[in-house]
Amino acid sequence: MRSRKDLLPCPSIRDPQLIPYNKASMIKVDNITVQYGTKVIFKDVSLECEPGQHVCIVGANGSGKSTLLRTITALTKISAGSVSVDGLDPFDPEFTRDVRAIVGYVQQRPDDQLVATSVLDEVAFGPENLGCSRDEIRVRCTDALTRVGLNGFEEREPSSLSGGQKQRLVIAGALAMRPRYILFDEPTSMLDPPSRDEIMQIMEELKADGVGIVHVTHDREETSRADVILSLDPDPDAYLEQVFALPVIPTTKIEHPSKLVAHDVSVTYELGEQVVEALTDMSVSVTQGELIVVTGHTGSGKSTLLKVMAGLLDPTEGFVTLDGSPITDHDNRGKVGLIFQDAESALFAETVREDVAFGPRNFNVAPQEALKLADKALAEVGLDADTFGDRSPFHLSGGEARRVAIAGILAYKPAFILADEPTAGLDGPGRALIIKTLVEATAHSGVIVVTHTVEDFIEYASQVISLD
Secondary structure (H helix, E strand, O other): OOOHHHOOOOOOOOOHHHOOOOOOOOEEEEEEEEEEOOEEEEEEEEEEEOOOOEEEEEOOOOOOHHHHHHHHOOOOOOOEEEEEEOOEOOOOOOOHHHHHHHEEEEOOOHHHOOOOOOHHHHHHHHHHHOOOOHHHHHHHHHHHHHHOOOOOOOOOOHHHOOHHHHHHHHHHHHHHOOOOEEEEEOOOOOOOHHHHHHHHHHHHHHHHOOOEEEEEOOOHHHHOOOOEEEEOOOOOOHHHHOOOOOOOOOOOOOOOOOEEEEEEEEEEEEEOOEEEEEEEEEEEEEEOOOEEEEEOOOOOOHHHHHHHHOOOOOOOEEEEEEOOEEOOOHHHOOOEEEEOOOHHHHOOOOOHHHHHHHHHHHOOOOHHHHHHHHHHHHHHOOOOHHHHOOOOHHHOOHHHHHHHHHHHHHOOOOOEEEEEOOOOOOOHHHHHHHHHHHHHHHHOOEEEEEOOOHHHOHHHOOEEEEOO
């Protein structure tokens, strides 16, 4: 790895390397409070991160972890306290751009940061805005893509990448900026174990190279690598030490269960002159009352398989049937519910309750009954309807939004539930509750779960399918 001292200088005054270091170089968050109206997100929180230091932030969903990261680059206003980065106030318009050049930010949802039409252009976007030369941009892009394992993907459209590959791409974009600090908001939540280890290794290398790391995570193994751990919970270990209720495995057999079958499906698409095989000759059969786990490395086609089985993506070869009829038949409408990998992107209504009630209403359930089903589904995912029902789904934490999206599928009880990484980004209690909910859903549905953490579901699965 090259030393930061060996990096070529860029002509722009906004390049992090040309912004003078303060003698007391560090990110310093001093007793800040964030409040929206009467709602206090957190109060009197302090944090320090020096160059070459790894700080982890932990806490339950909704405790303000992502909000805290956003205050460091002035993306979220503070109600009290102060923030400085190498002595610069990010909320002072004179220094905001400098701070955002010094501090890289990998957000919780990669799609929120992707702006270009190719992987190469995406990574080049930051250095271009720093005024780097073409030669330096090329060096930085090659280095960043190699470090995250995306070399060879330069001409791919970001929208064609898997969720895990998109996370790597966003990390590459931050690396190409060569910042002094990088904020990581759950960067490994959608990655397979080898990819997760690679990202953690990148963090170790950055730390050794003098880069300060502020890292939000729910993973205890990841926190063990940190120099400092900051908890946003009043009782730091309370949410991890709860005794979680185990799923109650349904014992009542479903009479005349339906069957959803993928018959030798393949999905290919053209990328310029290249033909990409997203899925090859895959056959899967799931029956109502059964839970199946699908696993595989990042980009192996897991999400593609679920979209094909839900009838949202036409296979290039093969076909999908539900009780012998094509999945796309009108009579099969509403029988398969898909929980997307980026589940929060499916939210659209003005309130949480209306969003969850949309499914039942769409299938001719009376409005008041639909609202009752919505409240029940919210309770199943651990969200109190009185507390969350009237809130905007766009003002939730990432974990809360994911649970609302899952409730939206549970509310109308489809014959089959296809769940793509349903526990990604959830804290300990939220994770345990979703596992319990999906296992117990086999009382009325067939369930396919795509996950990198097979151990969460293996005790309850009738089979585990690997796409590796």
